[in-house]
Structure formats: C-alpha cells, structure tokens
Amino acid sequence: MGNQKLYKGSLQTIILKLLESNDKMYGYEITQHVKELTKGELQITEGALYPALHKLEADGLLDVEVAKVGNRLRKYYKLTENGTKETANKLAEMQEFLKTMQHLVNPKFSLE
Template structure:
C-alpha cells in the first residue's frame, strides 16, 4: 500500500474520475472500487474521502441523492455538468504531472 503522503494529492482526481464514469456512487462503493482497481495499493479512508466529497458538493461539482435502503440512508454522489469539465481538467493535469515526474524518475540510460 502506498503512503498517505504519496496518495494525498491524487485522491480528488481519483474520486472525480470514478464518479464521472458512473451514473452515481456512494462513499463505501468508491473506497472499494479504488481498492479493487489498484489491487489494494490505494486504500482511501473515510476520514480522507468524506471531506473531499463534501467540498466537491459545496463547490457544485457533485450533487447528492439520499436513497433509503431498509432503515438506512445511503447518500449517492453524481457529477454535475460543470463538474464533468472539472473532472476532465483535473485528469488532464494529473496525466501531465505523471509525465513530468517520469522525466525525473525514469531510469537513466547506461552509456556504453
């Protein structure tokens, strides 16, 4: 599993990417999807997830819908139209950042 320091800056882009590719998702579903897609290497805690979801909702990037499942209420998050553009921009920026990091971290060619 990667350290929290390493993954911290990527959580919002990860969350936006997953929700933008789905009709709607709830918190636990997001954490399990990330864990599954990354083969357990990225584990998003509730303490990290929900502040991001609440901020994105407050910023108008996500909307919520409460669904009653028996006696429990499940809060689903969906991306807004303006949020779709934000998700694309954030994904593009992150991909560019990854390419830039590869300039520093790629193995150096061995001179012969």
C-alpha cells in the same frame, strides 16, 4: 500501502474519475472500488474521503441524492455539469504531472 502520502494530493481527481465512469456512487462503494481497482495498494480512509466529497459538493462539482436502501438511508454522489468539465481538466493536469515525473525519474538521454 507505503505510498499513501503520494496519493493524498490526487484524492479529488480519483473521486471525480470514478464518478465519471460510474454515474452515481456512495462513500463505502468508492472506498471498495478503489481498493479493488488498485488491488489493495490504495486504501482511501473515511477520514479523508468524506471531507473531500463534501468539499467537492460545496464547490458545486457534485450533486447529492439521499435514497432509502433496505432499512437505512444512503447518500449518493454524482457529477454536475461543472464537475464533468472539472474532471476533464483534472485528468489532463494529472497526465501532464505523470509525464513530468516520468521525465524526472526515468530520463531518456539522447545525442540530438
């Protein structure tokens, strides 16, 4: 819970990754899924989620579909073709970042 600031810069990558694995999702579902996957460690606030989703939509990475569910409307998001490519790039960037951080935080000394 105290690490929210560290996760802030990775919100778009998290959203893209979730949509890559789940075809289409709606806002509330994304927050619950992240909460569940991280066992409550990361809680995406609505105030950060929707502006990020709308930015990804404006950048052409997400497509939207509005459907009637019960007696209300629900907006679903799914990856576009560009979004799928961008997800792969962002995940590669993230792996690289994690590797660098690992070297910095936990350096392995060698005599070579």
